[in-house]
Amino acid sequence: MLAIKTEHLAKIYKTGGKETKAIQDLNLEVSPNQIYGFLGPNGAGKTTTINMLLGLAAPTTGTAWILEKQIGDIEIKQKIGFLPQSPYFYESFSSVELLNFYGKIFKIPRKERYKKIEELLDMVGLTDSRKIPLRKFSRGMLQRIGIAQTLINDPDLVFFDEPIAGLDPVGRKEVMDTILNIKRQGRTVFFSSHVLHDAETLCDSIGILDKGKLIVSGKLKDLLDPKESLEEYFLKLIEKKRGEKT
């Protein structure tokens, strides 16, 4: 079983008669129970791909399957979690109110819901800030409550869009530890990033996207030479591909 599969997925935006190919002919396969890093420079199309997989944007052509079900099937969403890039939540809500709201969306029974909320707040270290409105949270705290809400429904697959961008070193370490912990619980993690050093530490497999095209996908250990860093590999590959086009 594949966690994610896409077939000829494409997204073209039309603005003022001009076409922008955000994603072109994307064929991707992600195996379960691993951390898959979806990497690429800014504007490569990482967020667009995640948006299409989650039903936030309709593909122009092609299709995709998540956990063997075609995108658009509402049932898939029972089994996935999602942390958007720079997450924004209802700022007048407290952590408990936010998690309770999302728990109700998943129709989790009240008793089980509140037990889960306590577990998650404890996991992300926000138990003491449980009643503070989110508008008073720091960026790192928002990221942590964001991670907690992705797990409210015990998902099999979790999407993180740039989860470590803009965080300080302590915040980055906390988020990375949490992602590793999520994987240890037997879940699949699909995360987009352009912070390559951290991606190298976390990922089992990677896919590199440039200008809307997937240029490589595979296990990290198979792609990198023993003495080569992911950053060196990434820059070499991008330069090579861009050189081929010119």
Added chain:
Amino acid sequence: MSTILTIAQGVYQRLMKSRILYVIVVFCLFAIAYSTLYSAVTAGEETKLMKDIGLAGIAVAAMLISIMVGSTAIPKEIESRTIQTLIAKPVRKYEFILGQFLGAVYVALLSIAIMAVGFIIILAIKTHALNLVMFKPLILVCFEAIVLVAVSVLFSTFCSSMVSSILAVVVYIAGHLSYQIPFLVERAGNVVTKFVGLLLYYVLPNFQYFNVKAPAAHGICIPWGLIFGVILYGAIYTAIMLLVSVAIFKNKDFA
């Protein structure tokens, strides 16, 4: 249905933390209470004047609240990107629209109920009687508010909150004047003008149907048949607005 109610509850929780709502409700109650002082100088007409001012005050406050809550709920979710997290969960787009609508309606009706209770109490103190006849125009104020929330929600599916608020105010004013369109059309010589006039007459909500404030203030009995007829009209118009909103929203991207 539970997803719609959960979203509605979320909208209600967030809107109830908005101070502007309380300001409008308190201001309206203050205006009604103030009218008791003013009516003291209009001998013989005190009660009628109080009823007039009270009903008109509630109707205006209801209009402001309905437009405010109806126009802001969806654009706020889009502008603050909270919609991304919500739509990525098991929420269908029509459930999102209906949830936002119901939450906004709940807040609008709750505000009207608070103002209405205040009005009835002030009136009871002044007249030493419970003016139950006032409930009929208040019921129609509630249904006018529901229609106005639906109109605001429709605009907010494709406009910013500011633009949808302005459009909703325009529709509110035009909807109160639309009953005059057939008379104007009769006098118009141009076929195009006639066509546009009739089109507007049928497309715009006829808010005058909901306005029985004057006869109620004069103590004229309003038949229940009329009230139910207007409620039915309001329900059909609201359903159409929501269907169009869902159709517009269905193909929207939230990237």
